[in-house]
Amino acid sequence: MMTLAELLLSIVKIAIILGFILNFAGLSVWADRRQSAMVQHRVGPNRAVVTVPTLALRLAFVGGAVAVGGALAAFFWWDAPGHEQSRVALASTVAVGVTWSWLLGLSSHVRDHGANNGFESLVGARDPRVYFYAGVVAHVAVFVVVNVLLPAPGTAAAASSPAIVWGPGLAGMLAAAAILVAAVSAAWRLPDGRTELRLAGTLHAVADTVKAFLKEDLTPKRADRLLYGMAPLISMTTALVTVAVVPFGSSFCFEDQNGDGHVNFAELGALADVTGPTGACPAGYTTVPFQIADLDIGLLFIFAVAGTGIIGAALAGWASDSKPALLGGLRATSQMVSYEVALGLAIVGMLMVCGTVNLREIVDWQGQNTWGIFAQPLAFILFFASAVAETKRIPFDLPEGESELGAGYFIEYSGGKWLLFMVGEYAEFVFSSALIVTLFFGGYHLPFLRGDGIHVAFGDTVLYQASLSHLTVTVLHFFAFCGKTVGFVFFHLFIRWTLPRFRYDQLMKLGWTRLLPLTLVNILGTGAVLLAIDAASPRVAAVVDLIADLSQGVIAAGGMVLGGLTIRWLLAPPRRQRVVVSTTAKLVDAAGGVKPSRMQA
Amino acid sequence: MSTTTPSAALEQNQPWTKRAVRYDAPTVVPRPKRTIGVQTYVPAWAKGTGITMKNFFTNFKERMLGQKRDPVLENFDGGVTTIEYPEEKRPYPERYRGLHRLTVREDESPRCVACLCCSTACPAQCIHIVPAEYPEGDPRRGYERYPTVFVIDELRCIFCGFCVEACPCDAIRMDTGMHPVPYDSREQFIYRRDLMMQFTDRTGQRQTSNDRAEPGDPDHPGITRNNDKH
Numbered sequence: 001m002m003t004l005a006e007l008l009l010s011i012v013k014i015a016i017i018l019g020f021i022l023n024f025a026g027l028s029v030w031a032d033r034r035q036s037a038m039v040q041h042r043v044g045p046n047r048a049v050v051t052v053p054t055l056a057l058r059l060a061f062v063g064g065a066v067a068v069g070g071a072l073a074a075f076f077w078w079d080a081p082g083h084e085q086s087r088v089a090l091a092s093t094v095a096v097g098v099t100w101s102w103l104l105g106l107s108s109h110v111r112d113h114g115a116n117n118g119f120e121s122l123v124g125a126r127d128p129r130v131y132f133y134a135g136v137v138a139h140v141a142v143f144v145v146v147n148v149l150l151p152a153p154g155t156a157a158a159a160s161s162p163a164i165v166w167g168p169g170l171a172g173m174l175a176a177a178a179i180l181v182a183a184v185s186a187a188w189r190l191p192d193g194r195t196e197l198r199l200a201g202t203l204h205a206v207a208d209t210v211k212a213f214l215k216e217d218l219t220p221k222r223a224d225r226l227l228y229g230m231a232p233l234i235s236m237t238t239a240l241v242t243v244a245v246v247p248f249g250s251s252f253c254f255e256d257q258n259g260d261g262h263v264n265f266a267e268l269g270a271l272a273d274v275t276g277p278t279g280a281c282p283a284g285y286t287t288v289p290f291q292i293a294d295l296d297i298g299l300l301f302i303f304a305v306a307g308t309g310i311i312g313a314a315l316a317g318w319a320s321d322s323k324p325a326l327l328g329g330l331r332a333t334s335q336m337v338s339y340e341v342a343l344g345l346a347i348v349g350m351l352m353v354c355g356t357v358n359l360r361e362i363v364d365w366q367g368q369n370t371w372g373i374f375a376q377p378l379a380f381i382l383f384f385a386s387a388v389a390e391t392k393r394i395p396f397d398l399p400e401g402e403s404e405l406g407a408g409y410f411i412e413y414s415g416g417k418w419l420l421f422m423v424g425e426y427a428e429f430v431f432s433s434a435l436i437v438t439l440f441f442g443g444y445h446l447p448f449l450r451g452d453g454i455h456v457a458f459g460d461t462v463l464y465q466a467s468l469s470h471l472t473v474t475v476l477h478f479f480a481f482c483g484k485t486v487g488f489v490f491f492h493l494f495i496r497w498t499l500p501r502f503r504y505d506q507l508m509k510l511g512w513t514r515l516l517p518l519t520l521v522n523i524l525g526t527g528a529v530l531l532a533i534d535a536a537s538p539r540v541a542a543v544v545d546l547i548a549d550l551s552q553g554v555i556a557a558g559g560m561v562l563g564g565l566t567i568r569w570l571l572a573p574p575r576r577q578r579v580v581v582s583t584t585a586k587l588v589d590a591a592g593g594v595k596p597s598r599m600q601a
Numbered sequence: 602m603s604t605t606t607p608s609a610a611l612e613q614n615q616p617w618t619k620r621a622v623r624y625d626a627p628t629v630v631p632r633p634k635r636t637i638g639v640q641t642y643v644p645a646w647a648k649g650t651g652i653t654m655k656n657f658f659t660n661f662k663e664r665m666l667g668q669k670r671d672p673v674l675e676n677f678d679g680g681v682t683t684i685e686y687p688e689e690k691r692p693y694p695e696r697y698r699g700l701h702r703l704t705v706r707e708d709e710s711p712r713c714v715a716c717l718c719c720s721t722a723c724p725a726q727c728i729h730i731v732p733a734e735y736p737e738g739d740p741r742r743g744y745e746r747y748p749t750v751f752v753i754d755e756l757r758c759i760f761c762g763f764c765v766e767a768c769p770c771d772a773i774r775m776d777t778g779m780h781p782v783p784y785d786s787r788e789q790f791i792y793r794r795d796l797m798m799q800f801t802d803r804t805g806q807r808q809t810s811n812d813r814a815e816p817g818d819p820d821h822p823g824i825t826r827n828n829d830k831h
Binding site: 040 | 652662668692
């Protein structure tokens with residue numbers, strides 16, 4: 001029997017994952033359909049605006065900073081004992097990071113919009129890049145100070161050292177103070193009176209949703225009303241149901257105080273201090289995985305349910321009583337059936353390597369060894385191509401080919417039902433990104449982050465080690481999963497923005513004569529390699545393990561380099577060439593540039 | 602004797618004909634090889650996605666960081682140069698013929714002398730003027746008239762500028778730099794004297810830079826009603 005607390009936890013998990021998927025689906029509709037204009041050097045529609053009294057915004061800034069900073073300070077102060085060193089490091093890193101980001105942002109804003117006071121002009125006097133380089137130096141200094149000067153954890157010196165006793169709390173308060181100062185500084189710079197909130201144009205997604213619901217919901221005269229109404233629901237629910245088995249984080253371990261093997265409300269506060277290297281809960285603890293349903297047949301469940309998604313498209317095409325819709329529905333059906341085969345066979349290699357279809361075990365295998373993309377590169381490409389086809393997206397969006405079918409199977413839909421199709425399509429697309437991350441990009445794992453902390457090791461050589469508490473690791477895992485999924489969604493978007501649509505026969509040919517044989521080749525090859533490794537001496541296995549560790553190193557180093565390059569690119573000044581030839585340009589030049597003015601009638 | 606055909610004339614390079622273009626032997630452009638890279642579609646895909654990403658991230662970054670380029674002054678080296686009308690407006694060129702304005706004298710009275718040249722010149726017949734004499738005792742009485750009614754129907758106007766050309770007093774100008782605003786009734790397009798006297802040129806001036814001599818100005822005696830020699 002499930003206890004009330006467990007029921008509550010399940011509801012919270014469902015809310016989290018549905019909130020993530022649906023919100024992000026809405027956002028990606030906006031990003032995909034609207035922001036793609038940026039690719040063509042145009043501004044997408046971003047006029048949706050909410051005018052907020054600046055006072056409310058300032059209060060929100062400061063209130064948010066107090067909440068986040070307070071939570072951080074409390075976390076660093078009261079987190080499980082035994083990890084003081086890493087807590088000092090984390091808290092100082094947050095403090096330093098927030099400080100340099102704040103100074104950097106302030107400097108660049110002051111340079112563009114002028115200073116309000118002496119401090120701001122002082123900050124704006126330096127190039128924003130200076131703050132970034134100073135921040136890097138400060139980060140290195142923090143790392144050195146914490147790892148070299150603080151006494152090693154577990155020693156007698158550590159127990160009595162004031163830096164260990166008071167350090168985490170003080171560093172946490174420093175981080176909270178930095179966040180608060182940054183928020184107050186940002187609130188200070190808001191214009192008086194009212195502020196127009198555009199949120200980078202994301203409000204347009206909200207406006208689009210409202211508009212779609214306010215539109216007339218038409219049903220063709222001779223449509224099958226029941227099936228016509230059911231089709232969008234089917235195609236949306238399949239996408240949402242399949243998410244149930246995707247692990248979106250590791251698990252919380254609650255102490256089983258009364259020994260009944262369930263979590264009670266009283267035990268919710270008794271989170272484990274630390275877990276083992278694998279992240280598995282120690283004995284006497286109850287596991288609450290970050291996953292709605294931890295099914296042993298995880299992957300099979302996904303294929304079974306996702307297969308019914310075909311019915312949604314087929315029903316929509318049939319029930320609409322329209323020729324383009326019927327053709328689109330037929331195309332969708334045959335395409336999804338064809339690619340389902342390749343999709344299923346592509347991951348067989350991965351299943352052979354991991355020896356399970358349970359998604360959590362697949363993820364954990366990747367955490368202990370290497371990411372799936374290194375173990376099964378060919379399978380990744382095949383799976384990815386099939387997944388794009390399965391979600392009916394460009395370059396495989398034949399079912400909705402505008403040039404020949406209008407909008408394909410949902411051509412007759414309007415208003416809320418059309419919106420359901422759209423959100424369903426994008427939910428499916430966020431889900432397929434989540435699945436690819438789970439299968440090939442290590443799920444919620446980060447390189448060298450084990451259940452008990454950071455552990456940089458190649459083979460038996462340990463280069464660096466820092467223990468982290470169970471709470472820290474779990475939170476990091478959750479954000480790692482969300483971040484990877486968001487990144488992959490964007491990767492999907494870029495493909496859509498780049499490629500033209502295939503022809504229908506090319507699509508079928510690709511599916512049946514290229515992808516399918518290649519998946520079989522992949523299975524054969526994987527089997528051969530697995531057998532060879534099994535038969536080889538333990539030395540070979542050790543070398544394979546070392547290669548796996550190296551691949552983790554490659555990921556970590558690549559991530560760091562990418563982060564550094566990104567910041568360098570962000571800080572690069574824009575190159576501008578001013579040409580004043582026409583009389584218009586002269587007028588603008590005299591006025592000091594094209595200045596935005598209030599909208600007039 | 603042989604008759605010269607046009608082609609023969611070309612061949613002989615006669616000076617009055619255009620020299621025949623001699624093409625070299627056509628170069629054979631080799632058919633691109635269907636290499637494995639072409640067939641797998643991957644290199645082209647990677648290149649294209651790279652371009653897409655570059656464009657997107659650069660434009661998004663510049664927009665988010667407030668590094669938006671000026672759409673008029675800096676629009677020659679790529680990037681987003683959208684003018685976000687109506688919040689941003691591209692000014693019309695200097696000599697753009699926009700809405701009419703009636704220039705004023707120093708005492709804020711209309712410069713127009715109601716000579717009807719503009720309404721006569723107007724091909725669209727959109728100008729209607731009712732002239733009147735200045736009141737008794739006004740120094741201008743007997744020299745000039747003034748328009749009690751000066752109406753331009755901006756819906757009929759074809760913005761040819763003939764009225765401006767026809768005006769002998771520099772009283773009507775089209776240098777406001779404004780286009781007619783879309784209204785919802787025809788009545789609103791009838792621009793009257795006082796409204797057009799409120800319009801300014803691009804620099805905010807309601808007068809013109811051309812001098813004007815008032816009656817009685819000793820530097821510009823002009824005709825007087827007492828000088829019957831004229």
